Amino acid sequence: MPHSNVDEAIAQEAVDVATLVAENASLRDRLLRALAxxxxxxxxxxxxxxxxxxxxxxxxxRELLVIADNLRRTIAAASGRDSQTVEDRALIxxxxxxxxxxxxxxxxxxxxKIEALDKPFDPTLHEAMMEVEDSSRPPGTVVRxxxxxxxxxxxxxxxxxxLVAKRNSSAALSPRTRAQAxxxxxxxxxxx
Numbered sequence: 001m002p003h004s005n006v007d008e009a010i011a012q013e014a015v016d017v018a019t020l021v022a023e024n025a026s027l028r029d030r031l032l033r034a035l036a037x038x039x040x041x042x043x044x045x046x047x048x049x050x051x052x053x054x055x056x057x058x059x060x061x062r063e064l065l066v067i068a069d070n071l072r073r074t075i076a077a078a079s080g081r082d083s084q085t086v087e088d089r090a091l092i093x094x095x096x097x098x099x100x101x102x103x104x105x106x107x108x109x110x111x112x113k114i115e116a117l118d119k120p121f122d123p124t125l126h127e128a129m130m131e132v133e134d135s136s137r138p139p140g141t142v143v144r145x146x147x148x149x150x151x152x153x154x155x156x157x158x159x160x161x162x163l164v165a166k167r168n169s170s171a172a173l174s175p176r177t178r179a180q181a182x183x184x185x186x187x188x189x190x191x192x
Contacts, residue, residue, distance in 0.1 A: 054110065054153050061111055064102070065150060065158055071099040072148075106150075114149035116142045116160040125149060127159040131166035139167040 078084070078092045106112070114125050121128060121140045126149065134143045142162045149160025 058152055058157060061152060062157055068102055071095055110153040112151050114151060114160045116145050116149060116162050121164045125159060126162045128164050129161050130163055132163050134165040137165045139165055141165045
């Protein structure tokens with residue numbers, strides 16, 4: 001019997017060792033997962049802080065766009081006048097200098113104007129105010145910018161408000177359909 005007690009003790013120790021090894025592996029796995037979660041949380045916090053730094057003043061910047069618009073309108077209105085006094089010209093040059101300074105500040109903070117004129121209409125960057133007849137440009141092309149749009153880094157700050165060339169209804173017809181429409185108005189209604 002003493003021999004069987006030793007065997008049982010050895011078997012029990014083997015079970016205990018196996019249990020400890022499994023427990024150790026489980027604890028190691030949990031530790032690695034906790035470290036990975038902590039690293040992911042740290043990266044997410046850094047990303048959130050960076051976004052907050054870049055975009056925190058977006059509302060303030062949006063308000064400044066109104067000032068940029070008014071400076072541009074002032075310059076356009078003054079430039080359209082024929083007779084200007086020396087004082088008028090000095091005042092307008094001051095407004096132009098203020099506009100340039102504001103554009104430099106915008107640039108420093110990652111704010112840039114969206115170039116929309118003569119570009120294809122893009123609903124992610126432009127807000128169509130209306131469609132206009134313009135046979136000199138392809139349909140869907142921005143023909144006039146009513147209000148400039150702006151980006152802040154890679155995000156839209158304000159869409160450009162634009163007028164877009166619309167498709168000419170007769171240009172949309174094939175030559176054969178156009179000939180039918182010209183000769184028989186009822187036929188054109190059927191073909192369309």
